[in-house]
Amino acid sequence: MAVESTADKTKPRQATIQLRDLPRPPIHSAVGFAAFWADPEFARKQFDVRGDRMVVDLPLLPTMLFTAVPEDAKAVFTQVDSGLRLGEALRRLAPHEMLFGREMIDWWNGANHAKLRKKVAPAFNGAALRGYEEAMVDAAKRRVDEWPVGEPVRFTRQMKTLARDVIMSVVFGVTEGDRRDRLEQALIDLDRAIASNGMRTRYVAAILSGGRWPRYTAMREISARIDAVTLEEIAFRRANPSPVQRKDCLAIFLELAEDDPENLLSDQMIAVFQRMLLIAGYETTAVTLAWVAERLVRHPEVMATLDQSLAAGADDYLDAVITETMRIRPALPVTMRYAEKDVDINGLRVPKGTIVMLYINAIQKREEFYPNPDEFDPDRFLGVRPDPHRWLPFGGGAHRCLAANFAMFESRVLLRTILTHRRLLPDAGAGERQDQHRNILLTPHRGATVTLAHR
C-alpha cells in the first residue's frame, strides 16, 4: 500500500519565530472566541486569509496558538516528554474533568499514561477486534428493523443509539437484564446532563477561571451509577465463570488484571477507564457514521461504487469512504496540548502556559495536499495509507486515539451491515453544515437527515 509522502513544502522551519510575530484573527472578547469556536469553517477560512498559524490572546483565556501546519502536528506528536500535556489542555478548555473525573486528567498528564495504554492495547487491536464483530453485527441488525423507511430520519440520532449499544455490549460487556437497563438509563441521563444548562454554566466558569471546575452533583451521581454497573458485572463474572470465553473489552481487562504487578488495572480503575472509553468513544463514532450517510446521499456515484464493491464482498472502497469522510468532516475539529514549559515547535518558540491547537479541520483541507479539498472523493484513499500528519482525525503521538483501530473496524462493520439491509436514497439538496453547538464535536446541522429504503 502506498503512503502519502510528506512533501518538501512542509520541511521543518529553521528560524525561531515568536508568538508575537504571528497574525491574530478578528476576535476581541470571550464571546467573539465562542463564535469563532462554534463555526469551524469560519475558523478554517481565517487560516486562508491570515496565514497558517494564528494566535488568539484574550483576557481571562489562556493564550492559544492555532496551527494548520502538518509539520507542527508532526513536531507535537513526535516530541517525547516535551512538556506538552493533553490532560491539562482538556482541563482548561474542555469538559473532560467534569465527565471523567480528576483521576483521568491525572492519568493523561502522568507517568502511568504510557504504561496503562500499553497494558490495555490488546483490547483494541487484532484478534480482539474480530471477536467483537458478531456483537456489532447483531446490534446493527436489531436497530435497523426499528428505523422508519420511506420518510426522512435524523441519522445522527439513530447512530448514537447504535454506537451506545455497541459500547454497552462490546466494551462494558453488559448485554441483558437489570444491569443493562440501568446502564442504558444512566447513559441517557449522562447525555442529557452534558447538554444541560447546568453543564454549560460550569463549563464557562471553568474556562474563565483557568480550569477550576465547580462541583456538579448530578454528573457525579450519574458517573457513580455507571461505575456501579461495571463493578457489579465484575463481581458477577467472578462468581459465575463462563464456560465459553467472553468476547468483550471487560473480559480482556479482567484477564490482563490477573498478571498486573503494578496494580494498573484495579477494579475501580477498570470502572473509571470504561466510563472514559464510553464517553470518548460513542458520540465520536456516531457522528462519523452520520457524516458518512450525509455525504453518501449527496454523492450517488460514490454510493453506486460502494454498493458494487460491498456486493463483491470487498471492504477497501468502504474504508476509503470512511477515511475520506473523516478527512472532510472530522468528528473533532481540533486537538490540543498545554505547554507546561517553554517549547520549540517546528521553529516556533511557544511560551509556557500556551495551548497549542492543532486545527484538524484546516490541516485536512489544505489544497496543496488534497486538491479540490471540499470535494468528497474517496478515491484519494483507495490503496493509500494516509500521511499521519495530514490526516489526523484520531490525533497522534502518545495520545493518539487509543481505539482508532477499534473505531475504524466498528465503522466498517456497522456500515456494511446497515447497507446490506437498507439503501440510502439520494438527496439533491445542499449538504449539511458542520455545526458545533452542544460540545466540541462537529455534527451535521440538520442531524444528517436521510431517507432509507428497503433493499
Ligand code: HEM
Ligand atoms: C470515529 C471515532 C473516533 C474519533 C474521531 C476519535 C478521536 C480521538 C481524538 C482526536 C483523540 C485525541 C488524540 C490526540 O489528542 O492526539 C482521541 C483520544 C482517545 N480516544 Fe478516540 N476517537 C474515536 C473513537 C473512540 C472509541 C470508539 C474509543 C473507545 C472505545 C476511543 C477512546 C479514546 C481514548 C481512550 C483516547 C485517549 C487516548 C490517550 O490520551 O492516550 N475513541 N480520540
